[in-house]
Amino acid sequence: MFSGLKNQALRIIRNYEKRYAALTEAELLGLAGGFQAELASGGITSSLLPRAFAVVREAAWRELGYRHHPEQLMAGIALSEDKLVEMKTGEGKTLAITAPAFLAALRGSGVHIVTANDYLAKRDCATMGGVYSRLGISCGAITAVAEAQYRYEPRRKTLVPCTRQEAYQVDITYGTAPAFGFDYLRDNLVQQAQDRVQRGCYFAILDEADNILLDEARTPLIISGRSNQSVEGFYRATELIKRLAPDQDYEVAALKRKAHFTESGITRLEKWLGLKESQTLYDAERSELYYLDIALQALTLYHQGEDYLVLLKPSLAGKRPSEGGDWEQLARQREKLLPPGLEASKPFLTLAQAEKQAKPGMLEGEIVLVDRERSGRPMPGRRFRGGLHEALEAKEGLVVQPSPVTYATISLHAYFRGYEKLAGLSGTLTQDRDTFHKLYRLEVLEIPSHKSSRRRDKKPLLYRTRQEALEALVSDAIRVRESGAAVLIGTTGIADSEAVSGYLAKRGIPHLVLNARQTEREALIVAQAGFPGRITVATSMAGRGTDILLGGRYEDHLADLAQKRGLVEQVDRGSSAWLKLEEDARERTKRARELVLNSGGLHVMGLGLSATKRLDLQLIGRTGRQGDPGYSRLYRSLEEELVLKFAGGWGDGLSERLGSGVEWGESITKRLAETVVEECQRKQEGQHYEELKRGIEYDRVLEVQRTTFYRDREQVLEADAGRLKMFVLKLAREEISELGTAWLEGENEVGGQEGTAGLVEATTALFGFKIASELQLFLGSRKEVSEDAIKKWLLAKLEQVMEQAGLGLRKVNLSENIRDTLLKTLDGEWVEYLTPLEELRHGIFLRVYGGQEPLREYQREAWHLWAEFQVKSQKKILENITVFCK
Numbered sequence: 001m002f003s004g005l006k007n008q009a010l011r012i013i014r015n016y017e018k019r020y021a022a023l024t025e026a027e028l029l030g031l032a033g034g035f036q037a038e039l040a041s042g043g044i045t046s047s048l049l050p051r052a053f054a055v056v057r058e059a060a061w062r063e064l065g066y067r068h069h070p071e072q073l074m075a076g077i078a079l080s081e082d083k084l085v086e087m088k089t090g091e092g093k094t095l096a097i098t099a100p101a102f103l104a105a106l107r108g109s110g111v112h113i114v115t116a117n118d119y120l121a122k123r124d125c126a127t128m129g130g131v132y133s134r135l136g137i138s139c140g141a142i143t144a145v146a147e148a149q150y151r152y153e154p155r156r157k158t159l160v161p162c163t164r165q166e167a168y169q170v171d172i173t174y175g176t177a178p179a180f181g182f183d184y185l186r187d188n189l190v191q192q193a194q195d196r197v198q199r200g201c202y203f204a205i206l207d208e209a210d211n212i213l214l215d216e217a218r219t220p221l222i223i224s225g226r227s228n229q230s231v232e233g234f235y236r237a238t239e240l241i242k243r244l245a246p247d248q249d250y251e252v253a254a255l256k257r258k259a260h261f262t263e264s265g266i267t268r269l270e271k272w273l274g275l276k277e278s279q280t281l282y283d284a285e286r287s288e289l290y291y292l293d294i295a296l297q298a299l300t301l302y303h304q305g306e307d308y309l310v311l312l313k314p315s316l317a318g319k320r321p322s323e324g325g326d327w328e329q330l331a332r333q334r335e336k337l338l339p340p341g342l343e344a345s346k347p348f349l350t351l352a353q354a355e356k357q358a359k360p361g362m363l364e365g366e367i368v369l370v371d372r373e374r375s376g377r378p379m380p381g382r383r384f385r386g387g388l389h390e391a392l393e394a395k396e397g398l399v400v401q402p403s404p405v406t407y408a409t410i411s412l413h414a415y416f417r418g419y420e421k422l423a424g425l426s427g428t429l430t431q432d433r434d435t436f437h438k439l440y441r442l443e444v445l446e447i448p449s450h451k452s453s454r455r456r457d458k459k460p461l462l463y464r465t466r467q468e469a470l471e472a473l474v475s476d477a478i479r480v481r482e483s484g485a486a487v488l489i490g491t492t493g494i495a496d497s498e499a500v501s502g503y504l505a506k507r508g509i510p511h512l513v514l515n516a517r518q519t520e521r522e523a524l525i526v527a528q529a530g531f532p533g534r535i536t537v538a539t540s541m542a543g544r545g546t547d548i549l550l551g552g553r554y555e556d557h558l559a560d561l562a563q564k565r566g567l568v569e570q571v572d573r574g575s576s577a578w579l580k581l582e583e584d585a586r587e588r589t590k591r592a593r594e595l596v597l598n599s600g601g602l603h604v605m606g607l608g609l610s611a612t613k614r615l616d617l618q619l620i621g622r623t624g625r626q627g628d629p630g631y632s633r634l635y636r637s638l639e640e641e642l643v644l645k646f647a648g649g650w651g652d653g654l655s656e657r658l659g660s661g662v663e664w665g666e667s668i669t670k671r672l673a674e675t676v677v678e679e680c681q682r683k684q685e686g687q688h689y690e691e692l693k694r695g696i697e698y699d700r701v702l703e704v705q706r707t708t709f710y711r712d713r714e715q716v717l718e719a720d721a722g723r724l725k726m727f728v729l730k731l732a733r734e735e736i737s738e739l740g741t742a743w744l745e746g747e748n749e750v751g752g753q754e755g756t757a758g759l760v761e762a763t764t765a766l767f768g769f770k771i772a773s774e775l776q777l778f779l780g781s782r783k784e785v786s787e788d789a790i791k792k793w794l795l796a797k798l799e800q801v802m803e804q805a806g807l808g809l810r811k812v813n814l815s816e817n818i819r820d821t822l823l824k825t826l827d828g829e830w831v832e833y834l835t836p837l838e839e840l841r842h843g844i845f846l847r848v849y850g851g852q853e854p855l856r857e858y859q860r861e862a863w864h865l866w867a868e869f870q871v872k873s874q875k876k877i878l879e880n881i882t883v884f885c886k
Helices: 004-020 025-042 048-064 070-080 098-105 118-133 164-169 177-187 209-218 232-243 263-272 288-301 325-337 351-357 388-395 412-417 430-440 466-481 494-506 519-530 554-565 576-598 613-620 641-650 654-658 671-718 721-744 753-767 769-780 787-805 812-850 854-885
Strands: 084-086 111-115 139-142 149-153 158-161 172-176 203-207 220-225 250-253 258-261 308-312 365-370 405-411 421-426 444-446 454-457 461-463 486-491 512-514 535-539 602-607 629-637
Touching (some): 004 070, 025 048, 048 070, 048 098, 048 118, 070 084, 070 421, 098 172, 111 177, 149 164, 172 177, 177 412, 203 209, 209 421, 209 671, 232 263, 232 388, 250 288, 258 263, 365 388, 405 671, 405 812, 412 671, 430 444, 430 613, 466 486, 466 629, 486 494, 494 535, 512 519, 602 613, 671 721, 721 787, 721 812
Parallel strands (some): 111 172, 111 203, 203 421, 486 535, 512 535
Antiparallel strands (some): 149 158, 220 405
16 A cells, blocks of 8 residues: 555645646746756755646646546656556556656656557657646657657647657657667667767656566567578578478477477488488588578478568569468458458468469568567567578578678667666556566556456366367357447467457357457557457457447547448538537447446456466456456466476376366366466466576676677767877777787897887788888887887877877868778677677577586676677777878
């Protein structure tokens, strides 16, 4: 429960609100300006917070017609204190964010509000922009598309296009985690300081914080370019693997995501490749095994529609092949049953089908990864690493794109650790309270619901087979639909969502499908899921922030009636016909809501065992919002992937033992069966945690190195001519010291020909002939000279030559050329450094077979590579810079 201090803050907020209600718009705006001056002089005080929250509450009332309720204010206070806040679905997280965002924005450093997708970023910015603008605070939104960004225009009360820099120069910026992260990486690749778009990382508020900090944290953001790697090996390996016999030539453990060749398979491959008797695939000089192994993984363990989608060029994707069979009939039937205004969800064109129509040769398209375990959404722009992505392209008959060269990379965990202040919200945080504390040192605060929940959570049903679970769910969904209730069916994968859709279509039931294939219509499908008698099938509801309104949205009822009555948008909105239309739409919306409420509200049904209990709770949390009635039930089987993966400890014949005496279609009621399923889910959760923890431990090495590199790069980017000169001379001093140590060490007085000759030769390579020739004259003119004197002479001579070349405050153009050379050299060396580091990361786990601890070995070798990178980049910089002095 809330502490007495926070309850006192609530009382103060309400007291101030009474005063602010009497203020004019200008006075309200002036009050916010006074807060800004107060913050600049004394920071956020216990007195400022309640006054700031009260003024936001008043602005929200004037703009939106409703005020923050106490629970939203408490959430805002916790966010201002850098906490994670659990608020159930439908409790108004979007509005709760406004008060702490306003308070932080007063500092003028920029606030980033991180949403689950681009649609929500634009929606929340447009919705709350009017609240902020009443207080003199600007806001904008960025999207994953670098050319699509917006700012809120107060006079027009809408979003208008702007530049990326303008979207960040506003006080509050909405966007997705990848959008913010990629902009950060791009800012550290620019050649001119004015080309950067961000202005630092001050305060981030994460909506759906668990998805970002736990689920997405393991996925790195990568900016890459093309390499010159040969791709022929992927095509050849794919064709060879297709000729092998399953079980005989290779074995597959699908649940463990492993596949390996048998002795028979190796023998056949060696024969087909024409290897001599003295040669084997395992010879160190041979590369075929790498391609063959990765092709085997691609062909046997990764499946289109589940792990990835294939997107063809529009010229190919627009063609619809004749597929025959029952599917064609079901597809036509499904299209007829869909509600007006929505098209049927058509499957993507498979490569095998398209090849029949396209000209011979490779097809142009791309592999798009699917977030299989969590959101079910496609992840454009992301690639499998280690050659797997290329192998999938070869498998699907696509033109293989060479493995890219990494220019910049960062994990979301590392990116958000760089913020000065970090807070977040979600409906499912307490489940992982310990994880957030251990990995992020963030405290989780649970906020009670504004209204008591009336949701009925039924005990999960467990069946022997997946088929029985599927049939039971569909039958129950149809029965509930007939009462007028809305039904939301959640599945754990695309295949399951389409299986449910197929069953519904066979029975003539209209429905909508939301999975990775329909993301562009996501908001519309989710928003309409509350219509009476509507069945919506969705692959995972994680991060789908659109509200499901019971009875449907007024706008949708209005549009439907307008279409039926033949009224178009151009009709006079003040005419009696249109006013009558609006009245009828309101009445229809009201009746539809009452029908759904009287039928028990939204009925949520889940098919399958999710990877974590948190995902189950996210689905269940879609119903019973704001005191509405609701219903939830999960349908599972002993054929769940997690059960088959983790239940081996309970012995063979698990299904027969636990399901003995149970007739087809009956659920299993044995407590042991439920325990097995729950334990399998817990094991998967434990595995996820260990993977995340291990990934963070490995990432911390690169995090420190990247921060150091970007800091040095920023110094070069912002340096004036004088500081550029000092930077170069600093590097030269260090390198000259190294040269002296290498060639003259141990000699107090230099007289040996070998040491001086070597020093002159090294100086020629590094600083050019001019300095080297003068060094030779300097040494020849003196019988005795100390090592220290030689170093001082070299540094002074280099500075003299640089001055003569014009490097200084006088010649700006030359300084810019040197800055450009420095940056390009640093970037080139950084790219070359990331490649071996990435290879080390992917291959380090093999060290375990030698009895070594992979993490420790990785840390040791990574820091060794870093030391080599610093030495190499320093030499390369001097080689390139001294071109201007030669």
